[in-house]
Each structure stands twice: as structure tokens, then as C-alpha cells.
Amino acid sequence: MKKNALEKQKPRWLKRPFSSSPSFVKVKHALTSNGLNTVCQEAQCPNRGECWSQGTATFIILGEFCTRGCSFCAVKRSSKGETPEGEPLRLAAAAKELALEYVVITSVTRDDLPDGGAGKYGEAVTAIKALAPPPLVEVLIPDYLGDPLKNILAAGPDLLAHNVETVKRLSPLLRHPFFSHERSLKVLEETKRLAPGIILKSSILLGMGEERDEVVETMGELREAGVEILVLGQYLRPGPANQPVARYLPPEEFEELGKVGEEIGFSFVASAPFARTSYRAAEGYAKAKILGKS
Numbered sequence: 278m279k280k281n282a283l284e285k286q287k288p289r290w291l292k293r294p295f296s297s298s299p300s301f302v303k304v305k306h307a308l309t310s311n312g313l314n315t316v317c318q319e320a321q322c323p324n325r326g327e328c329w330s331q332g333t334a335t336f337i338i339l340g341e342f343c344t345r346g347c348s349f350c351a352v353k354r355s356s357k358g359e360t361p362e363g364e365p366l367r368l369a370a371a372a373k374e375l376a377l378e379y380v381v382i383t384s385v386t387r388d389d390l391p392d393g394g395a396g397k398y399g400e401a402v403t404a405i406k407a408l409a410p411p412p413l414v415e416v417l418i419p420d421y422l423g424d425p426l427k428n429i430l431a432a433g434p435d436l437l438a439h440n441v442e443t444v445k446r447l448s449p450l451l452r453h454p455f456f457s458h459e460r461s462l463k464v465l466e467e468t469k470r471l472a473p474g475i476i477l478k479s480s481i482l483l484g485m486g487e488e489r490d491e492v493v494e495t496m497g498e499l500r501e502a503g504v505e506i507l508v509l510g511q512y513l514r515p516g517p518a519n520q521p522v523a524r525y526l527p528p529e530e531f532e533e534l535g536k537v538g539e540e541i542g543f544s545f546v547a548s549a550p551f552a553r554t555s556y557r558a559a560e561g562y563a564k565a566k567i568l569g570k571s
Contacts, residue, residue, distance in 0.1 A: 345453035351515030383417035395425030469503035
């Protein structure tokens with residue numbers, strides 16, 4: 278599938294400088310020496326240069342292969358994957374080496390595992406929380422419900438994120454059939470019921486064919502589910518086999534949607550072309566925590 282005319286003419290605001298700063302090199306070394314994967318690399322995140330230069334990264338566990346694979350995602354797909362041995366301890370070692378105060382953990386989706394890999398999330402959170410001083414931990418999870426979700430929450434993450442990714446109408450077209458808009462909302466609702474004090478986050482990628490009123494409707498659904506942090510970012514096509522970009526939203530439109538999100542009642546809204554779930558994660562957590570106490 279060839280690039281469409283729209284993708285050949287990316288607007289000027291969708292350019293990111295590459296970095297080779299000392300902090301960037303330090304993060305790269307910590308990841309390589311501990312044999313870890315990051316969403317920064319696997320998902321081709323456009324913020325890698327900025328985040329690594331600030332000494333942060335989003336760790337991805339449960340291997341490299343996703344058993345689902347959505348049409349907009351860059352992560353490699355397979356009917357089964359391999360779960361690396363000792364991953365939680367190596368992740369904690371990297372967090373210690375980088376002196377991280379805020380750690381973000383996500384994963385591929387692993388339907389080939391009995392618990393979907395939820396147990397490894399719990400082990401990773403426990404390993405990081407054992408560091409002195411213990412960092413704050415954010416988990417960005419697949420659509421776990423029941424015991425898998427309970428087991429993750431029992432490990433004590435400080436923030437839980439689960440992404441709806443798109444609006445209800447487009448969800449069956451863009452996400453793997455095992456995902457559903459309703460189930461994603463239920464994950465968020467159930468998390469808030471089981472752990473009322475935890476901060477919730479979700480993200481919507483824009484530019485995949487959604488209408489503005491659908492975005493606003495989805496914001497309302499997320500807020501009603503208990504979500505406090507909302508992320509709105511521009512969809513960027515990872516490769517020719519992925520969903521084409523329908524539209525590039527200008528920065529001012531992201532700014533306007535961000536204000537709508539604030540009016541709806543979110544504690545923190547990251548709304549910009551390059552915004553991603555883990556982008557400015559610690560800042561979003563801090564603001565949501567402060568507002569939650571007020």
C-alpha cells in the first residue's frame with residue numbers, strides 16, 4: 278500500500294529533532310545492558326528523543342510480539358510470544374541505574390498466556406516498589422478484567438492507564454476484534470470501583486476518521502468512567518501496512534479540544550500533535566494528585 282497524498286505532505290509542525298545528548302545515551306545504555314524493550318522503540322514513538330534526553334523511558338514487558346495487533350499500531354504481531362526471564366528485576370535495575378522517580382510500564386497484549394501476562398505486571402510493580410526510595414509507578418495495561426486486573430491493583434501502582442484509542446464508531450474498524458469500546462470503558466470503571474484512590478488515564482488518537490462530536494462524546498464517557506487524565510494526540514502512520522492518516526489536526530485544534538477536556542472536568546489534559554499516553558506522565562500524575570486533594 279503506497280502512501281497517500283496527505284502523508285507525502287506532512288505539515289511543518291510534525292517534525293521532531295533527533296537527540297544524542299548525554300542523557301539520551303545513558304538511557305539507551307541502561308536499556309541495552311538490561312536487555313529491555315521500550316514502547317519508545319517498539320511503537321515508534323515520536324517523543325523518544327525528547328524523553329530519553331530527559332532521562333525517562335516507557336518500559337514494555339512481556340516480549341516484543343502482540344497477539345492482537347491493531348491497524349494503527351507499529352508493534353510486531355504473532356499468535357504467541359516469548360516472556361523474557363527475569364524481566365521485572367532487570368526493569369527495576371534499569372530504574373535504579375537511571376535514578377527514576379516515576380516509572381511507566383506497558384506491554385504487548387498476550388492472549389496466549391493464561392492471565393494475559395497480568396502476573397508479570399504485578400511482579401514488575403513489586404520489584405520497582407522495593408527500590409529505595411520507591412519510585413511512583415504507572416501501568417498502561419491491556420483490557421484486563423476480573424482476577425488479572427485485581428492482581429495488578431494488589432501490587433499497588435500509583436496510576437493505571439488503559440486506552441480507548443478511538444471513538445466508538447471506529448473501534449471495530451481500527452482495533453483488533455477482541456477489543457471493544459465497551460470493554461475498555463468497563464476496565465476503567467472496574468479499576469475505579471476496586472481502587473477508588475488510584476488515578477486513571479486514557480488516550481485517544483486523532484486523525485483516523487473521527488468526527489469532532491464523537492471525540493467530545495468519548496471524552497464524556499471517559500470522565501464518567503472515572504478518568505482524571507486525558508491524552509489527545511495525532512495518529513501517525515507507522516508503516517505502509519497500517520491504517521492511512523485521514524487528517525492532520527493543526528495545533529490550535531488540539532489546543533481547543535484540550536480546553537473542552539478541561540471544561541468536562543479532567544484534572545490534566547495533554548492535547549498536542551505529539552502527545553502520547555506516557556508523555557509528560559509525571560506532570561499529569563502530580564497535577565491530578567494535587568487537584569484530587571483540593
